[in-house]
Amino acid sequence: MKAYILKRLISLVPVLFGLSIVVFLVMAMIPGDPATAILGSYATPENVERINRDLGLDKPLIEQYFIWIGNVLQGDLGRSFALNRPVIDEVLERFQATLILAGVSLVLCSIVGLLAGVVSAVRQYGWVDRTITFAVLAGISMPSFWLGLILILLFAVKWRLLPASGMYAIYGGGDLRDLLLHLILPAATLSVVAAGIIARLTRAAMLEVLRQDYIRTARAKGVPERRVIWRHAFRAALVSVIPVIGIQAGFVLGGAVYIETVFQWPGVGAMLVKAISTRDILLVQGGVLVVAASYVLFNLAADVLQTMLDPRIRT
Amino acid sequence: MKRLFQCVALSATLLMAGFPATAQTPPNVLIVGQIAEPKSLDPHAVTATNDFRILVNLYDGLVRFKDGTLEIEPALAENWEISEDGKTYTFSLRQGVTFHDGSQFNAEAVKFNFDRMLREDHPFHDTGPFPLAFNFSTIDAVEVVDDHTVVFKLSEPFAPFLSNLAYPTGLIVSPTAVEKHGKDFGRNPSGTGPFKFAEWQSNQLVAAERNDAYWDGAPTLEAVVFRPIADANTRVAEMMAGGIDVMVEVPPDNLAAFRGDPNLQVHEQAGPHVWFAILNTSEGPFADKRVRQAANLAINKEVLVNNVLQGTATVAAGPIPPAFNWVESQVEPYPYDPERAKQLLTEAGETNPKVTFYVTEGGSGMLNPVTMGTAIQADLQAVGFDVAIESYEWNTFLGKVNEGLKGRADMAEMAWMTNDPDTVPYLTLRTEASPDNGGFNSGYYSNPEVDDLLAKARKSTDQAERGMLYAKVQEIVHEDAPWLFVANWVQNAVTTANVQNFKLQPSFLLHLKDVTK
Numbered sequence: 001m002k003a004y005i006l007k008r009l010i011s012l013v014p015v016l017f018g019l020s021i022v023v024f025l026v027m028a029m030i031p032g033d034p035a036t037a038i039l040g041s042y043a044t045p046e047n048v049e050r051i052n053r054d055l056g057l058d059k060p061l062i063e064q065y066f067i068w069i070g071n072v073l074q075g076d077l078g079r080s081f082a083l084n085r086p087v088i089d090e091v092l093e094r095f096q097a098t099l100i101l102a103g104v105s106l107v108l109c110s111i112v113g114l115l116a117g118v119v120s121a122v123r124q125y126g127w128v129d130r131t132i133t134f135a136v137l138a139g140i141s142m143p144s145f146w147l148g149l150i151l152i153l154l155f156a157v158k159w160r161l162l163p164a165s166g167m168y169a170i171y172g173g174g175d176l177r178d179l180l181l182h183l184i185l186p187a188a189t190l191s192v193v194a195a196g197i198i199a200r201l202t203r204a205a206m207l208e209v210l211r212q213d214y215i216r217t218a219r220a221k222g223v224p225e226r227r228v229i230w231r232h233a234f235r236a237a238l239v240s241v242i243p244v245i246g247i248q249a250g251f252v253l254g255g256a257v258y259i260e261t262v263f264q265w266p267g268v269g270a271m272l273v274k275a276i277s278t279r280d281i282l283l284v285q286g287g288v289l290v291v292a293a294s295y296v297l298f299n300l301a302a303d304v305l306q307t308m309l310d311p312r313i314r315t
Numbered sequence: 316m317k318r319l320f321q322c323v324a325l326s327a328t329l330l331m332a333g334f335p336a337t338a339q340t341p342p343n344v345l346i347v348g349q350i351a352e353p354k355s356l357d358p359h360a361v362t363a364t365n366d367f368r369i370l371v372n373l374y375d376g377l378v379r380f381k382d383g384t385l386e387i388e389p390a391l392a393e394n395w396e397i398s399e400d401g402k403t404y405t406f407s408l409r410q411g412v413t414f415h416d417g418s419q420f421n422a423e424a425v426k427f428n429f430d431r432m433l434r435e436d437h438p439f440h441d442t443g444p445f446p447l448a449f450n451f452s453t454i455d456a457v458e459v460v461d462d463h464t465v466v467f468k469l470s471e472p473f474a475p476f477l478s479n480l481a482y483p484t485g486l487i488v489s490p491t492a493v494e495k496h497g498k499d500f501g502r503n504p505s506g507t508g509p510f511k512f513a514e515w516q517s518n519q520l521v522a523a524e525r526n527d528a529y530w531d532g533a534p535t536l537e538a539v540v541f542r543p544i545a546d547a548n549t550r551v552a553e554m555m556a557g558g559i560d561v562m563v564e565v566p567p568d569n570l571a572a573f574r575g576d577p578n579l580q581v582h583e584q585a586g587p588h589v590w591f592a593i594l595n596t597s598e599g600p601f602a603d604k605r606v607r608q609a610a611n612l613a614i615n616k617e618v619l620v621n622n623v624l625q626g627t628a629t630v631a632a633g634p635i636p637p638a639f640n641w642v643e644s645q646v647e648p649y650p651y652d653p654e655r656a657k658q659l660l661t662e663a664g665e666t667n668p669k670v671t672f673y674v675t676e677g678g679s680g681m682l683n684p685v686t687m688g689t690a691i692q693a694d695l696q697a698v699g700f701d702v703a704i705e706s707y708e709w710n711t712f713l714g715k716v717n718e719g720l721k722g723r724a725d726m727a728e729m730a731w732m733t734n735d736p737d738t739v740p741y742l743t744l745r746t747e748a749s750p751d752n753g754g755f756n757s758g759y760y761s762n763p764e765v766d767d768l769l770a771k772a773r774k775s776t777d778q779a780e781r782g783m784l785y786a787k788v789q790e791i792v793h794e795d796a797p798w799l800f801v802a803n804w805v806q807n808a809v810t811t812a813n814v815q816n817f818k819l820q821p822s823f824l825l826h827l828k829d830v831t832k
């Protein structure tokens with residue numbers, strides 16, 4: 001097990017390395033440069049050249065990349081052009097916020113998705129199943145940024161129950177309760193689609209398992225139905241659903257990009273949107289590296305969990 | 316599983332217990348909804364109006380714009396003298412002013428500020444880059460005469476000098492703080508302004524507290540908090556939910572709803588902004604002046620400003636915005652006259668000219684570029700033009716347009732905001748300012764008479780004479796029509812009804828010193 005985890009962690013290195021090259025090339029390929037973004041309508045060739053020189057962007061691309069990777073290996077992610085502060089400070093500060101939002105959303109969508117899927121499967125073709133299936137399909141089909149705006153409109157503007165945006169109250173906030181209040185709407189929005197997908201898969205997996213002989217045997221033996229479903233069937237179904245939850249981690253991290261923008265959540269997603277539009281290449285690199293690494297780690301955790309649950313893969 | 320449900324139910328109850336706890340802004344603290352997080356709080360390192368709105372409350376310049384105007388009045392300099400030849404400016408500085416970090420404001424501090432921006436050999440030049448430093452490129456040297464007298468030596472007479480000093484790039488920072496924080500000064504700012512920096516939480520807020528020792532009278536507000544809310548819909552929702560006291564740049568579509576709300580106040584102020592479309596005068600149909608005039612006549616600008624922009628702009632007559640009220644121009648906007656436009660096209664022998672139109676998807680001062688571009692396209696098609704729109708994301712768009720339209724397009728949207736009538740025509744309408752020479756004259760307009768007038772107006776230090784020269788520029792350029800003259804933006808803001816003495820300035824700056832709540 002330890003060797004497996006270690007192997008997976010080592011495989012992270014080439015993934016991140018390759019990714020950094022891709023990000024670098026893509027950022028170099030899209031038109032416009034940081035100097036133009038900084039100068040806006042004042043971007044004369046002369047001014048652009050001056051700013052590029054100040055930022056060290058007048059060097060050849062290859063050289064820029066090697067300078068960057070050399071610094072990264074020494075633990076220095078460079079300075080953001082647009083924010084004029086070390087990339088590492090900004091990314092870590094932002095990543096905490098994303099982790100809170102994405103983590104809570106992942107837990108939320110897993111609980112809701114698994115529950116809905118199990119109930120749906122047990123009551124197959126009953127009205128509960130139909131209602132859940134309808135809700136799930138609606139959730140999957142809804143654009144999340146739109147849902148986010150509607151939730152803001154209802155809960156913040158109309159009923160004034162929850163804050164419209166941000167992570168903490170501007171004044172007198174900062175405690176856990178304040179954070180939770182601010183978290184409800186974005187986390188709910190972010191989990192809707194993922195919950196729907198998990199629910200669909202759980203339902204399919206449960207139906208599959210419930211048809212198995214050992215379930216019939218268990219029922220025949222007189223094991224209580226509740227125990228049959230949760231102990232025997234659900235546990236088996238979970239094994240095939242967990243990798244999907246791992247994949248949803250990627251979705252939740254990716255979805256955070258626009259949900260964070262809608263809710264002004266100070267996370268990595270909103271940061272990346274701005275960094276790309278200002279061609280802030282080092283900040284994009286830093287943000288992408290952190291998001292990619294956490295995606296790989298989420299999936300690793302899912303795989304480890306699956307191994308622990310499934311006796312067939314254990315050994 | 317049961318325990319899990321209990322857990323969820325319990326936390327839900329705990330949460331509900333505190334309702335309603337949201338959307339209350341604290342007393343005597345003003346919460347301002349901004350359109351983006353500032354890039355830096357170093358006034359010399361930034362270019363965006365969004366950042367300027369914070370900076371003018373933390374810093375002072377040597378001079379400033381008089382309330383409600385674009386005229387210059389003393390600030391950190393009590394008075395000044397300009398030499399006969401217009402090349403030497405001597406400032407007498409206000410005494411007894413200290414920066415927020417406790418260090419003294421004096422002539423050395425002024426010299427430090429401009430040397431840092433302009434001299435590559437300055438020990439703190441690497442705390443930049445300083446993108447708008449070219450506003451001061453005519454400065455040859457800054458000399459300290461004594462503690463309270465400083466002399467600026469210019470390489471040539473340069474009329475917009477004082478107005479550039481009043482702009483945020485001319486705000487004075489504390490040398491001690493720059494020396495202490497180096498490259499991180501932008502996150503640890505120190506000036507002499509009415510509010511002093513308190514804290515910056517990334518993408519959440521920038522807070523500033525009252526400066527009790529402010530030389531021009533301390534503000535009443537205890538503190539100001541600037542919150543970046545990038546999404547316009549979310550910003551509107553926060554305003555409606557009561558999470559912010561002030562919101563700037565209200566989308567036109569929401570303005571009408573806010574106007575009808577008795578709990579809110581809408582503020583409007585025309586500023587030195589012009590929205591136009593550059594026409595390629597070097598080749599294609601727009602090389603003919605009659606076709607350019609026809610295009611100007613074909614556009615229904617009233618509909619654009621009243622319907623598309625919902626009254627958040629006025630119709631532009633020429634390159635010089637009416638906010639420069641000392642430029643006494645009699646020029647009226649081109650009327651909407653499609654018949655006359657068709658007639659001009661026939662005269663020019665271009666009844667069905669094909670044109671390519673660059674449109675941007677958004678950008679600083681661009682208002683509602685896609686809808687406006689489409690409306691302009693429709694109006695031009697109605698008189699016989701065949702318009703193909705190509706739209707680009709803002710930075711890509713700037714890259715294409717700033718390289719010049721030759722060989723690529725016939726027209727392109729553009730907007731400028733300035734602090735002096737010199738800037739825009741000087742950068743965009745002079746023969747010398749072609750893209751090959753590093754200028755912004757992307758449509759290659761050339762009229763020697765305009766070149767002469769601009770050169771003269773730039774050297775004159777007599778405001779009345781400058782006013783006459785720019786009026787003449789306005790008249791000639793209007794007639795030559797190198798652009799489609801479309802709109803002058805009326806900036807807006809919404810405040811809650813209990814916010815008093817809030818005022819937008821024609822400079823687009825946001826002075827909060829006198830605001831109470």
